[in-house]
Amino acid sequence: MKPPAQLCAAAAAFALLTVLQSAGCGGGTAAGPAGSDPVESDTVFIQLEGGEFVTSAGDTVLIQPFELMETEVSNRLYVWLADEAGLDLPPDPGFPAMEHYLTAMPDYPVVNVSALEAEQACAVLGGRLPTLAEMEYAASIGLSGPSAGLFPWGALDPEDAEFPANYLASDDWDLRNQDGYLFTAPVGSFPRNPAGLADLAGNVAELTRPSDSTCTVFGGSWLSPSDDLRIGAYSTVYEGDRARHIGFRIAR
Numbered sequence: 001m002k003p004p005a006q007l008c009a010a011a012a013a014f015a016l017l018t019v020l021q022s023a024g025c026g027g028g029t030a031a032g033p034a035g036s037d038p039v040e041s042d043t044v045f046i047q048l049e050g051g052e053f054v055t056s057a058g059d060t061v062l063i064q065p066f067e068l069m070e071t072e073v074s075n076r077l078y079v080w081l082a083d084e085a086g087l088d089l090p091p092d093p094g095f096p097a098m099e100h101y102l103t104a105m106p107d108y109p110v111v112n113v114s115a116l117e118a119e120q121a122c123a124v125l126g127g128r129l130p131t132l133a134e135m136e137y138a139a140s141i142g143l144s145g146p147s148a149g150l151f152p153w154g155a156l157d158p159e160d161a162e163f164p165a166n167y168l169a170s171d172d173w174d175l176r177n178q179d180g181y182l183f184t185a186p187v188g189s190f191p192r193n194p195a196g197l198a199d200l201a202g203n204v205a206e207l208t209r210p211s212d213s214t215c216t217v218f219g220g221s222w223l224s225p226s227d228d229l230r231i232g233a234y235s236t237v238y239e240g241d242r243a244r245h246i247g248f249r250i251a252r
Contacts, residue, residue: 036106041071042071045067048063048068048195049065051063066130068197071249073109075108078090087121089102110247111246111247112244129208139193139197142193142194153201166180166203183222203247204221214238214239215237216234
């Protein structure tokens, strides 16, 4: 792995590609070819104000102001981050008709990355994995009242809300492409929340900051039934685990 001084230099150089947008903004440039350096849309951060927040568990916490990446980390960005951090590339997920997923599908979310690897990748950009409370806070922006049990878009089941996320559509494996995708979707393919954040439910479930060698996984994924997209419906993995339905985004 590269020493901290080199990582800091890499982060400074990459800042030229980073766009900081205020809450409610979106956009980016067109994707580059597989194996290219990241493009602006790979590293858009949304500034979130924070404040007092009630989690799905009923705990009142103070969320400090922070930035959260607009989308999940793309394959293109992760290849760059892994090279800078000296990390091995993750194994191919083996999705049918999506061969060479990491390099041939640069706009899709990276999968099969452990929380330990994700933390090292985040550090290249001076970031970290978000906490579970930060992800809940981000997903609750625009909702009224307690967010526990709601979806990031509100109370409607995703089928009734016209499939606003990539998940196990209609909770049926054979009908799961009703949202437009059999497996993962390019990051940012679905409507953003009022803060401008994409894919806070579905596509890939997202790693949060590890604690005691375990990591809570937020937001459900392309293979999750609808109830697993609700705020407060989580799973737990060990910090070294990988899975083809789990990715991450960067906070700082």
